[in-house]
Amino acid sequence: MSVAVLIDHRSGDVTRPSLEALTLARGLGSPVAVWLGDAPSADAVAQLGEYGAAEVRVAEVGDEARHPAKAAAAIATATEDSSVVIVISTFVTKEIVTRLAVLTGAGVVVDAAGAELVDGKVETFQTVFAATWNVRTRIDAERAIVGVRPNTTQASPAEAPGAATVVAVAVELPEARERIVSVEPVPQEDGVPLSEAPVVVSGGRGTGGDYTLVAEFAELLGGAVGASRDATDEGWISHEHMVGQTGTTVTPALYVACGISGAVHHRGGMQASGTIVCINMDPDAPIFEISDFGVVGSLFDVIPQAIERIKARRAG
Amino acid sequence: MRILVTVKHTPDLQSQRSFTDGTVTRTADDGTMNELDENAVEAALQIVEAAGEGEVVALTVGGPDAVAAVRKALQLGAHKGVHVSDEAIAGSDVFGTATVIAAAVRKVAEEQQVDLVITGMAALDGLTSMLPTALAAELDWSQLTLASALTVGDGEATIERHLPDAHETVSAPLPAVVSVTDEANKPRYPNFKLIMAARKAEIPVWTLADLGVDASAVGASASRTTVVDASERPPRENRVTVTDTGDAGTQLADFLIEKGLA
Ligand SMILES: Cc1cc2nc3c(=O)[nH]c(=O)nc-3n(C[C@H](O)[C@H](O)[C@H](O)COP(=O)(O)OP(=O)(O)OC[C@H]3O[C@@H](n4cnc5c(N)ncnc54)[C@H](O)[C@@H]3O)c2cc1C
Ligand SMILES: Nc1ncnc2c1ncn2[C@@H]1O[C@H](COP(=O)(O)O)[C@@H](O)[C@H]1O
Numbered sequence: 001m002s003v004a005v006l007i008d009h010r011s012g013d014v015t016r017p018s019l020e021a022l023t024l025a026r027g028l029g030s031p032v033a034v035w036l037g038d039a040p041s042a043d044a045v046a047q048l049g050e051y052g053a054a055e056v057r058v059a060e061v062g063d064e065a066r067h068p069a070k071a072a073a074a075i076a077t078a079t080e081d082s083s084v085v086i087v088i089s090t091f092v093t094k095e096i097v098t099r100l101a102v103l104t105g106a107g108v109v110v111d112a113a114g115a116e117l118v119d120g121k122v123e124t125f126q127t128v129f130a131a132t133w134n135v136r137t138r139i140d141a142e143r144a145i146v147g148v149r150p151n152t153t154q155a156s157p158a159e160a161p162g163a164a165t166v167v168a169v170a171v172e173l174p175e176a177r178e179r180i181v182s183v184e185p186v187p188q189e190d191g192v193p194l195s196e197a198p199v200v201v202s203g204g205r206g207t208g209g210d211y212t213l214v215a216e217f218a219e220l221l222g223g224a225v226g227a228s229r230d231a232t233d234e235g236w237i238s239h240e241h242m243v244g245q246t247g248t249t250v251t252p253a254l255y256v257a258c259g260i261s262g263a264v265h266h267r268g269g270m271q272a273s274g275t276i277v278c279i280n281m282d283p284d285a286p287i288f289e290i291s292d293f294g295v296v297g298s299l300f301d302v303i304p305q306a307i308e309r310i311k312a313r314r315a316g
Numbered sequence: 317m318r319i320l321v322t323v324k325h326t327p328d329l330q331s332q333r334s335f336t337d338g339t340v341t342r343t344a345d346d347g348t349m350n351e352l353d354e355n356a357v358e359a360a361l362q363i364v365e366a367a368g369e370g371e372v373v374a375l376t377v378g379g380p381d382a383v384a385a386v387r388k389a390l391q392l393g394a395h396k397g398v399h400v401s402d403e404a405i406a407g408s409d410v411f412g413t414a415t416v417i418a419a420a421v422r423k424v425a426e427e428q429q430v431d432l433v434i435t436g437m438a439a440l441d442g443l444t445s446m447l448p449t450a451l452a453a454e455l456d457w458s459q460l461t462l463a464s465a466l467t468v469g470d471g472e473a474t475i476e477r478h479l480p481d482a483h484e485t486v487s488a489p490l491p492a493v494v495s496v497t498d499e500a501n502k503p504r505y506p507n508f509k510l511i512m513a514a515r516k517a518e519i520p521v522w523t524l525a526d527l528g529v530d531a532s533a534v535g536a537s538a539s540r541t542t543v544v545d546a547s548e549r550p551p552r553e554n555r556v557t558v559t560d561t562g563d564a565g566t567q568l569a570d571f572l573i574e575k576g577l578a
Contacts, residue, residue, distance in 0.1 A: 010481075066484070068449060068459070091445060092479060095461060098449035101411065107540030108410070110444055123544065129441070134547050141540035177458040181474070181485040193480065199577070221578055239499075240480060245440060246352070246498050248480075254577045268440075275575060276552070277568065283559070292552055293571045297560025305565020310578045313569070 001029035004057075004082035006075060006093070007048065009037065010188075014044050016196055017088040019155035021148055022051040025086050026158060028117055030054050033164070034078045034085075036065040040166075049164030050157045059169045066183070067176045068092070072099030074171040082143075084122055086115075089147030090195070097145045107139040110147035111249070113272070122146065130245075130264060131271035150196045151251045186240060192224055194241060199223025199254045200270070202243055206259015206280065206299060209236040213303040214258055220307055226250065226270075228260045244269035258299040262287025279303065317370035317468070319360040319432045320424055322417060322451075323389045324350040325382035326441040349388035352436035354503035357392045359496045360434050361504075363468050371395045373424055377405060377416050383519055390514035391506035397519040398424065404524055407536025414450035415534055419527035421455060431490045432473065437462055437497045448495035458488030464499040 003025040008015045025031035033053040038060065040048075045056050059074040075096065079085050085100065087093040089110045101108045109115075112124040122144040124137050139146075194200065199221045203214035211225065218225045226243040227236070243250055245268035255273035260266060262278070262285055270276070271290055278291040279299045288294040295302050328348050357374065364370035374389030376382045377400045386397035400420050408416065424430055433455075438445040445462075452459035460466075463475035473494060474487040506514075524531050532538060556571070558564050572578035 068461075069453075090480070091462060094445050095449045095459075098410070098446045099453060101540075102450065102453045105540075108446070109541060110446065127549065132549055134545075134549055135543055136545040138542045138544045139540065140542055178460065178486050178488040181487050184483045186480065186482055188481075195480070221572075239478060246437065254572070275577060277572070279568070283557070288557055290552060291557075292555055293568065294555070294557040295560055295564045295568055296557065297564050302560060302565040302568060305563070306569040306572075307565075309566045309569035310573065313573055 001084070002032050002082040003029040003084040003086065004032045004034050004075075004079040005053070006034050006036070006085065006087040008088045009035070009040070009044065012038070012041055012044060014047050015088075016155060016192075017148075017150040019047075019051050020150065020153040021086045021088060022048065022053060023155050024115060024148060024153045025084075026052045028084055028115065028122070031162065032057060032079075032082060034075060035059070036061055036071060036074055038062065045164050045166055049162045051155070051162075052158035053162040053164050055163070055165045055167050057167045057169045059171045061171060061173065063183070064173055066180055067178060068095035069099050069176055070173045071096045072103060073174050074169070075100055076103045077171045078169045084143070085145045087145070087147050089149050093147055097147060101145055104143050105141060106143035106145045107141035108145040108147070109137050109139060112146050112148050113152040113251070115146045115148070127272045130268040149249065149251055151198065151253070194224045194226055194243070194248050195250060197224035197250070198252050199256075200226045200243065200250050200252045200273070201256040201258065202226030202228065202260060202270075203231060203237075203258045203299075204228035204260030205230045205234075207231065207236070209234060211237055213299065217256065217258075217303050217307060220310060221254065221256075223252065223254070228263075228266050257287050257291070258303065260287055261285045262290065317364055317367050317432070318373070318428055318430050319363060319370065319434060320373045320375055320421055320430050321353070321356045321360045321389060321394060322433065322435045322447075323353040323357065323374050323376050323385040324436070324439045324441075325376055325378045325385040326350040326439055349385040350436055350439045350441070352438055352440060352498055353385070353389070354392065355496050355498050355500050356434045356436045357389050357394055358501045358503045359463075359466055359494075360432070361393045362501065363432075363466075373398060373430075375400065375417065375420055375424070377401075377413060377420070379406070383521075386519050387514045387517070390517050391511050392504060393506075393510060397517060398522060399519050400522045400527065402523045402531075404531035404535045407539055408534045409539040409541055410444060410446045410450050411540065412534035412538050414447060414454045416524070416527065416529060417447075417451055418454040419529045420522060423522065423527055432468065433457070433491075433493045435493065435495045437495050445495075448493055452493040455491075455493065458490070458492035460486055460488055460492050461495045463494055463496045466494055466496060466500060
């Protein structure tokens with residue numbers, strides 16, 4: 001069975017969640033990579049092959065892919081023979097897959113943490129209600145679309161690499177009513193983006209606006225910097241760093257909340273993380289209820305000491 | 317300018333949320349209007365107030381208790397409410413819900429044209445954010461989603477949307493479906509007069525028959541997905557809390573190192 005994976009790429013490079021999705025796809029059938037935008041480099045194609053892609057179907061639609069309905073039309077053409085389509089779950093891909101499902105009649109689950117075949121049907125698992133419940137959903141329709149969250153499958157190269165044969169897909173894009181008047185790129189910071197980072201160190205109101213320690217701790221742990229809504233509202237750090245139900249949802253192996261109370265809106269975006277650590281002066285803050293290791297104390301005392309200790313242990 | 321706002325009845329975020337028979341448990345007392353739909357109501361009211369004319373109609377699809385969401389929208393200032401309720405709708409997926417809402421929009425438009433449908437960016441129970449796109453597709457209207465700013469004029473709507481890679485400005489002719497984020501505005505508080513009026517307001521209840529929607533097109537049997545299992549996650553085990561008496565940073569570091577995380 002052909003399982004299509006919409007490849008997410010940044011500056012021409014395949015992102016890690018795409019490799020996770022290919023790994024997941026191998027468990028369901030034979031992966032076919034779908035690439036929208038400018039044609040992939042030879043290196044990118046080779047990497048997709050390493051992770052099992054039998055084919056790389058390229059629809060050179062350029063910036064037209066910014067229109068959800070056009071992206072969906074291109075994917076529909078490229079995946080006609082696939083009964084399963086996997087994408088990385090983001091606000092943008094949720095719009096694309098909704099359009100795709102309207103075109104193909106597929107059943108959709110987004111924000112999944114995994115998927116498997118049970119009696120020939122795709123079943124997905126996801127957490128809901130701020131990760132307090134586990135839900136398993138069966139996709140009954142003939143065709144299935146699964147949006148998977150980053151960091152939910154361990155990416156690994158295929159035992160037998162795929163041929164990664166490049167196939168150009170000719171697509172006819174529908175007219176769009178919407179006109180994209182301007183696109184102002186958000187300057188991309190170095191390092192892994194928040195949604196994909198294996199470690200996230202977040203700072204909230206308790207930082208008082210000083211992110212030096214949070215950023216230093218994040219760098220030491222090889223992670224990205226997150227923030228609460230109060231911190232982004234204050235203008236202490238840009239909106240892209242916000243973790244929560246209306247910001248970015250993260251599922252890193254380690255989440256460190258510094259000076260964050262743990263409001264339900266915030267928890268909704270991080271509660272499915274592997275290990276949760278918090279540093280907060282108020283022992284009654286709700287963040288302690290979901291922390292594997294909580295420190296009642298000031299982040300300005302605790303973080304420098306932790307950094308020093310880790311550096312010392314690494315040196316020794 | 318006539319604006320229809322979709323409002324969803326969802327369990328209170330602070331309550332113990334749960335599942336019954338594969339769907340979200342909703343009861344009259346713990347349920348309310350999806351918090352993010354307050355931003356949708358606010359966006360609609362601001363447009364009508366700026367224009368000095370127009371009407372805001374709040375619409376919900378859900379069981380008998382869902383009328384609470386419409387009343388909340390009336391408290392905030394929506395002029396009229398509609399409640400679509402039919403047992404056959406229970407268990408609908410996003411596409412079934414979009415079919416029902418689209419039919420209701422057409423019915424509201426029969427008495428007078430609807431220029432805009434404004435929705436919240438996500439329902440904080442399921443958090444799928446798929447309904448606005450499905451609705452735009454079903455109505456075959458312009459789709460302007462995740463708006464952190466919205467302006468309307470000259471038969472056109474323009475939004476700003478903040479995506480992780482770029483900030484976009486997108487324009488489209490009316491009629492349009494617009495979803496707004498919680499950055500779009502600051503919802504107002506209801507005043508006493510409106511609260512009293514909302515309590516007494518007559519809210520028509522429309523069934524599938526009223527909308528001319530075939531029951532076989534919606535509900536659990538038409539749903540393309542089925543929840544086969546739902547279980548509460550056990551709380552985290554072996555939680556440790558230490559109070560800093562001078563060495564908590566060291567203890568934290570040792571915990572991370574021991575776990576292979578540092
Ligand atoms: C519709 C809606 C959507 C929302 N979406 C989001 C969202 O997506 N993400 C989000 O984060 N929020 C969201 N919010 C806001 C959310 O409700 C909270 O207001 C917010 O998360 C609180 O941020 P905070 O924890 O930084 O601040 P606070 O709640 O003020 O907590 C600060 C904490 O820092 C501690 N502290 C102070 N000084 C120190 C110190 N020196 N060392 C250690 N600890 C210290 C305090 O004890 C306190 O617990 C949303 C709200 C609404 C209404
Ligand atoms: N049953 C419903 N009744 C009314 N509005 C709804 C319903 N379901 C979803 N919506 C609207 O669609 C938005 C996005 O919901 P969702 O796509 O379910 O996350 C919500 O903020 C509501 O405005």
